[in-house]
Amino acid sequence: MSNSENKYWRGIEELESSPTVLGNSSNEFSDKLPMEEILGDSEELSSNRRDFLKFFGFSVSAVALAACNKAPVKYAMPYINKPENVTPGQALYYATTCGVYNEGFPILAKVREGRPIKLDGNPKSALSQGSLSAAGQASILSLYDINRLPNPKIEGDEEEDWSVVDSKVSEILKSASGKSIYLVSRTVTSPITQESIDKFVAAHNAKHVVYDPISYSGIKAANQESFGMNVVPNYQFDKADVIVSFGADFLGTWISPTRFTADYTKNRVPSPEKPEMSKHIQIESLLSLTGTNADYRYTIPASKQGRYLVSLYNMLSGGSGDAELPGNALKQIASELKAANGKALVVCGSNNKEDQIIVNAINDLLGSYGSTIDLGSAMNISDYNEASFESFVADVSKGNAGAVVMMDANPVYSYHNGAKLELALQKTKVISTTMIVDESTRNAAVHAPDNHPLESWNVYQPMVGHYVTSQPVITKVFNTRSAVESLRAWSGETVKLGEDQASHKWVTDYISSTLGVNANQALHDGVIMKSVDSGNPSFAGSASSAAATIAANYKKSSGFELALYQKVGVLDGNSALNPWSHEMPDPVTKVTYDNYVTISRNDAESNDLEQGDFVKISAGGKVIEQLPVLIQPGQARGVIGIALGYGRNIPNALQNDLIDLGKNAYPMVQASTSGTNYLVQNATIEKVGSGYEFAQTQTHHMIEGRDYLREATLDEYKENNAVRNEHKHHAITLWSDYDYSKGHHWAMAIDMNACTGCGSCVVSCHIENNVPVVGRSEVRRRRDMHWLRIDRYYSFEVDADQTASVRVGPSNVDQEFKKGQFSTMENELAGLDKNSEEDQDFGHYDTVKVVHQPVMCQHCDHAPCETVCPVLATTHSSEGLNQMTYNRCIGTKYCGNNCPYKVRRFNWFRYNMNSKFDYHFNNELGRMVLNPDVTVRSRGVMEKCSFCVQNIQMAKLNAKIENRKLTDGDANTACAKACPSNAIVFGDRNDPDSRIAKMFKNDRSYKMLEEVGTDPSVLYLTKIRNRKEEVQHS
Amino acid sequence: MFEAQIRQPLVEGNKSIADVSNDICRPIENKPTKLWWLGFTISFAFLLLMALSLGWTVWEGIGTWGVNKTVMWGWDITNFVFWVGIGHAGTLISAILLLFRQKWRMSINRSAEAMTIFAVLCAAQFPLFHMGRVWLGYWPLPLPNAFGSLWVNFNSPLLWDVFAISTYLSVSLLFWYLGLIPDIATVRDRAVSKAKKFWYGFFAMGWNGSARTWHRYEIVALILAGVSTPLVLSVHTIVSMDFATSVIPGWHTTIFPPYFVAGAIFSGFGMVLTLLIIVRKVLNLEQYITIGHLDAMTKVVMLTGSLVGVAYLTEFFIAAYSGVVYEQYAFLNRAFGPYWWAYWTMMSCNLLAPQVFWFKWARTTPWFIFILSIIVNIGMWFERFVIIVTSLHRDYLTSSWAMYTATLTEVAIFLGTMGLFFTCFFLFSKFLPVINMSEVKSIIKSRE
Secondary structure: OOOOOOOOOOOHHHHOOOHHHHHHHOOOOOOOOOHHHHHOOOOOOOOOHHHHHHHHHHHHHHHHHHHHOOOOOOOOOOOOOOOOOOOOOOEEEEEEEEEEOEEEEEEEEEEEOOEEEEEEEOOOOOOOOOOOOHHHHHHHHHHHOOOOOOOOEEOOEEOOOHHHHHHHHHHHHHHOOOOEEEEEEOOOOOHHHHHHHHHHHHHHOOEEEEOOOOOOHHHHHHHHHHHOOOOEEEEOHHHOOEEEEEOOOOOOOOOOHHHHHHHHHHOOOOOOOOOOOOEEEEEEOOOOHHHHHOOEEEEOOHHHHHHHHHHHHHHHOOOOOOOOOHHHHHHHHHHHHHHOOOOEEEEEOOOOHHHHHHHHHHHHHHOOEOOOEEEEEEEOOOOOOHHHHHHHHHHHHOOOEEEEEEEEOOHHHHOOOHHHHHHHHOOOEEEEOOOOOOHHHOOOOEEOOOOOHHHOOEEEEEEOOEEEEEOOOOOOOOOOOOHHHHHHHHOOOOOOOOOOHHHHHHHHHHHHHHOOOOHHHHHHHOEEEOOOOOOOOOOOOOHHHHHHHHHHHOOOOOOEEEEEEOEOOOEOOOOOOOHHHHHOOOOOOOEOOOOOEEEOHHHHHHOOOOOOOEEEEEEOOEEEEEEEEEEOOOOOOOEEEEEOOOOOOOOOOOOOOOOOOOOOOHHHOEEEOOEEEOEEEEEEEEEEEOOOOOOEOOOOOOOOOOOOOOEEEHHHHHHOOOOOOOOOOOOOOOOOOOOOOOOOOEEEEEEOOOOOOOOHHHHHHHHHOOOOOOOHHHHHOOOOOOOOEEEEEEEEOOOHHHOOOOOOOOOOHHHOOOOOHHHHOOOHHHOOOOOOHHHHOOHHHHOEEEEEEEEOOOOOOOOHHHHHOOOOOEEEOOOOOEEEOHHHOOOOOHHHHOOOOOOOEEOOOOOOOOHHHOOHHHOOOHHHHOOOOOOOOOOOOEEOOOOOHHHHHHHHHHHHHOOOOOOOOOOOOHHHHHOOOOOEEEEEOOOOOOHHHHHHHOOOEEEOOHHHOOOOOEEEEOEEEOOOOOOOOO | OOOOOOOOEOOOOOOOHHHHHHHHHHHHHOOOOHHHHHHHHHHHHHHHHHHHHHHHHHHHOHHHOOOOOOOOOOHHHHHHHHHHHHOHHHHHHHHHHHHOOOHHHHHOHHHHHHHHHHHHHHHHHHHHHOOOOHHHOOOOOOOOOOOOOOOOOOOOHHHHHHHHHHHHHHHHHHHHHHHHHHHHHHHHHHOOOHHHHHHHHHHHOOOOOOHHHHHHHHHHHHHHHHHHHHHHHHHHHHHHHHHHOOOOOOOOOOOHHHHHHHHHHHHHHHHHHHHHHHHHHHOOOOOOOOHHHHHHHHHHHHHHHHHHHHHHHHHHHHHHHHOOHHHHHHHHHHHHOOOHHHHHHHHHHHHHHHHHHHOHHHHHOHHHHHHHHHHHHHHHHHHHHHHHHHHHHOOOOHHHOOOOOOOHHHHHHHHHHHHHHHHHHHHHHHHOOOOOHHHHHOOOOOEO
């Protein structure tokens, strides 16, 4: 260090030591730092250095702490070129089709970021009326099915190049010269597909054979004979005041159930203005979904159905019948039908031509044609002709077929002699356009997989004059090609291979030239209506000869009659790989996953069978080795029922409960060239084991005289609109009430008169809210995850003297606690006292009454779940929603215990990406169906119905963007949207014009368990039955 | 002070003060016996089972249990209430009996308190591990947090439980440890090894036995007794509110707080009897834990058992009298429903069995009391099972009625907590004086 005396200065001011400069030199910055300006203009913020250090210290530690938590890295892939109309986060809806019941069911597909995630009915079409059945809802998953063929296959080897496939196919077709070439498809309702088939047939001199698993040929043949029209008529249930159904499950599985349900309920809800409803009488052998909704229901052995029909016909034409229901009910029905004055409708589920001719004759007598039945706008279903198919089978068996093109048809599985057909098919080359490998195409020479309906262009005509357009709503998931294009390519036409432009052009050309409407508008609407001349057909059939045939053919079955039926969720079995269809409980039995033998209580007793016993069934020379027995109240004696659609034998890439599901009952179907009969005589059952546990979502089936389910007769309703609801509870609360009068107050109403229990809402909710599929064993453990369930209760119609032993009616709990009853009530069906004389005949089981009650979170304004959560994970919104904050939930399950409605569902396991639950949540493809607006819940948290809060939020945001008020219907729940009967109404009860606000004024409405003081936001509307006698309820 | 010779002496065998120290320090100073090793090994094996089964639960999920959408609490909360109940005797004996100057408590309070603490530890496993996300188990604590303005719900009885149980545990622990200090000092003074001297010296906190120390000790003991006394009543009252404040028929009853407290004391004394009958035999302490003690405790068992029985009957009467369908059904279902066996086990174990204690022979025959004490504990476990499971499995909507069966995992966890309990107790009997020497020394010449 030098001790220099040198003085340095920065400027002359400093050298001269002016006071300002000296003063400033002590400040580092010559100007005052504008901290207040930077940090805001609030006056109290006059932070000093110490405060700064405090803030600094806090921020550093907070950031450090936050950084300790390793956040998962997620990649968001932006669009390089943003597609037109696609805004991330905004859903788009396209009108297109799905293939349930029938090709070309009109739907709206909700598409998010290029992938369809939810299907709803197309409100513009009379077929869906804005709703979609459970099976239709579930069908979206077949798009993301990991079992779909990703590429064409030649002789078992994958081949990516379609031109190679095409040359292979033409090679096969060429080598087949001299032999027949067959094209087997399901009923074709699309003119585009038909044209392709025609071209293929022409090019190769092939034969087109139609195969459907379920035949309606009896109805067609009957109409051919009665009216000269080979059609399935258009039944109009909304126009009928009296509906008599002989075994037709028109609300569940018969012809077009969604549309029938929508029509049916239009005339089933009485109001103070019009206190009338149709009367529905069901005469059947198995308890069908339709039967559960009937006002009167009679059980008959299915084999006697024809005789009852003849009796009814005779009674209507003034004579008397030899078959009569108990209490001369058939006579009564006849007079009611007559009194309906043309507004009557008789339908029959039989596929027997003679039965259907009698039905036609009855309807003709009643004047139903032109009033409740339209032959003009007929349903385009089931061109399946047994005779031509049998000759196809015979021809293939002889080795006369050079090649068989399987176009989405799967006869090996559902044809009654599938084993024979499978052997026969080995003698020929099978070319398949089916999306997956199924029983019929297991050994196909060429797999040329078709697009999924949601990936295809097409036009369908499911009903005469009713065209439905189909457009792709997603880029093809796999290397597939529309079968329509494949056929043309194989017919020698030059199509731009593998691209959908070709079929797009055919479709738009068809719409604009043949149908003569604007193609863009038509594709936008999804529906094109053409007027149809119903004509004035007159009945030309011979009822007497049909009656004579029925009488001649009637033989009393020795042993049991076996009735083969379809289940609402599974239908013909096409959805074998769809977990939603199987996890949905059957609307009647509440069994998931299985098929089984249903049997009446009385028969079970006399054959010494108990629920869960295994039996061997032999019928018509065929045997099913082992199926469990389910005792079904309301089933006719002497009849056993087995559901079709099970026992599929297809490869499944996933290890789950859908493998080896149930037993295939199709081999039992009685088919011949003249028709298909789903009733098999002379069946025998033999007990071979016991102890099967059904995976049922509900195991107690009686209401125990409690008040939460209310029903009355129409007469009572006419007298007093508030019948059963006279007594209102005035619950006292300790809490100060929140003021909901401002803003929205969401609420829901469920009309139990309209609800048929079809289960659409259950599946819709399942899909919308990313509810996990848990599988059979978890359902057995009573851990199904459905946010919305439909409770189904049985009650017995009993004579006065029987009341003592059967618990129905008023809630005097002390009335009948008989010894032994309680210990066995968990399985109610075995719960009656076998030693008591009244119970021994089980007569009350034959005439059982059913109520369906959908239950979801009731969004109680005084919710018991909310007060007990220690961490406030479930709270109430200012709009009356009971909210569940998954992130905050620690899983004490106290809320679930304290819920009087038991609607809370707990994530017992991790259901996603867990190989123990190998459903669509466990693979990348399946997860594409997830709704991005709804969190996939983690293990250990509680979940429940949210009133589809994501839809409410979306509706509010859209209204805000459009600068308008929310209107009724903007926000809607998945269940309400899906409901074909409009039984579920959702809305803002603060909006005086909303439908829900009106429901609150409806005298039929009541709150379930009001006396508990929960003040739920869900209303139920008393069920009204169009019956005469008192219903025994308090 | 004159004492009538007709009264039984509180300590038998005409012990001198030195005898007391020798007798009670013997298990600590000697090598553990084979019997001890056997018991400890078995207990420890069960403790490992607990670790295993809890680990499995955390790894897989609560789905490994038998609980379902209707019965969301099963063995877990049954065991929780069971263990909390067992914990009650300790505090009652050491606090309330201290305030009532019941000198006979002196030779049993130490082990009863130890039992309380171990039982509460066992109990704590259940509310913790019944959570779906146990790793967030600290969220019910009102901790300032960085999750936003998240706070706990003071309306929730589960939160009350958190406070009640943690308070109870800390006060009991403090009380127990305080009582141990003079005895630890005795062990320290007698210790020969350096390690023992160090550790017992550490925990004796410099106890020197001066009059001032004794005075302070007595005062703090009295204060803690005063603090603990309301806890005896409050803890199980609050536990009962988990049920009483709910809306579920069978839970929603105002009788629960006193009924639960009586039941807790009942089961607590049952467990104390079980343990002490073993301890007095195994550790040769019959002269300290006398027949007189057993006699007094069985009287408490009989009284509380009868109280509980009255509560059972009152519940039925109120259910019938209320006219509420659901309530009536819930109680009939208890007695005659599918879980009837649980109900009747409870009734016969809790109400009927203790009535034998009207007879002097029953009150003074250790092997018989031992069996009865086990029966009492079985009965009390079933009481909780009956309340929890039979109320839940059939509540309002009959569609949701379901059955509940415990899985092996749940059974293993329960057996495991038994392992935890007895492991702790064996360690306690090895390393700490099981009888309060300093207090007993003051009563060796006293009579009842």
